[in-house]
Amino acid sequence: MILGGLQKTTLIDYPGKIAAIVFTAGCNFNCHYCYNPELRSFSPNFSVExxxxxxxxxxxxxxxxxxxxxxxxxxxxxxxxxxxxKKRDFFVKLDTQGSNPAAVRKLVENNLIDYIAMDIKAPLLRYFDVINCPVNNAAISESIEFVMAHAPDYEFRTTVVEGQLGVDDIEEIGKLIHGAKRHYLQKFVANNNLNDPTYSSFHAPSEIVMEEMRATMARHVGEAFVR
Ligand code: SF4
Incomplete structure (x- = not known):
């Protein structure tokens, strides 16, 4: 493993649990809005030991x-x-963008994961616009289907930048995950350390549009939230 960071405690990341967050280094996507561009590279920051x-x-x-x-x-x-x-008896939440369904499947089938948070970056036909590199759509679909059918608990989540995704896109994502348990729309918050520096002047849609998006998603999933 190549580890890029550690947050020693959080009360808000894992629903109902006190958790630590370990950040692995390296990513096969290239999202414009990536908040952790230093974690996209495979550079270790501290050891597994x-x-x-x-x-x-x-x-x-x-x-x-x-x-x-x-x-x-x-x-x-x-x-x-x-x-x-798991040997140390901790609950485990996995954050993934779903590009490796075989890895997710193996972990869940061996009872190593208690909660999955999977990013849905865009409607399948618009992934490139958000992740800024080619994607295997079939892999994303396979991960969605597997998570919905087999994850012990899970959420899907989508980061929303004004001008990048609109209400129609949220409707398409809703169709993609129709029947899912839970979805979070995440308001993009700019900073000065984004993968694409031009995004530092971008922002989330207005509260009114976010609520319209949430209501759109709520027609497809059990629970739809904005955070
Ligand atoms: S935001 Fe995109 S590029 Fe950054 S770590 Fe997540 S999937 Fe990878």
Whole structure:
């Protein structure tokens, strides 16, 4: 594993649990709005040994670990890494953009994942506009279907930048995940460290449009939220 960062505690990332967040380094997408462009490269920031020493010290204080990126599933040894976390009896949440359905399947089928948060970047035909590189649409569809059918608990989530996705796009995403349990629309917040610096002047749609998007999504999923 190549690890890029650690957030030692969060009360808001994993629903109902006190969690640490471990960031894996490296991603196969190139999203314009990526908040962690330094995590797109495969540069280690700290060691796996340090991470497990940290976890062992926090036993009894943390309930869970969120494994996020970058994109965790680009790492062939993700299975072994999460197995080690599970051996220590933590709940595990996996954040993924769904480009590696085989990795997600293997983890879930071996009871190594308790919660999946999967990004749906755009309607399938518009992925390139958001991720800024080619994508295997069949892989994304396979991950969606697998998560909906087999994940112990899950959410889908979509980051919204004004001018990049509109209400019609949210309707298409809704059709793509129709019948899903839960979806979050995430308001894009600009900063000065984005993958595409031109996005630092972009922003989320207005509250009115966000609510229209949420109501559109709510027609397709069990629960639809904005955050
Ligand atoms: S925002 Fe896009 S480029 Fe950045 S880590 Fe996530 S999937 Fe990769």
């Amino acid at each position: 340090e991470f497990f020493k940290f976890l062992d010290r926090r036993k009894g204080q943390l309930d869970a670990v969120t494994v996020t990126g970058g994109e965790p599933t680009v790492h062939a040894d993700l299975f072994d890494f999460i197995s080690e976390i």
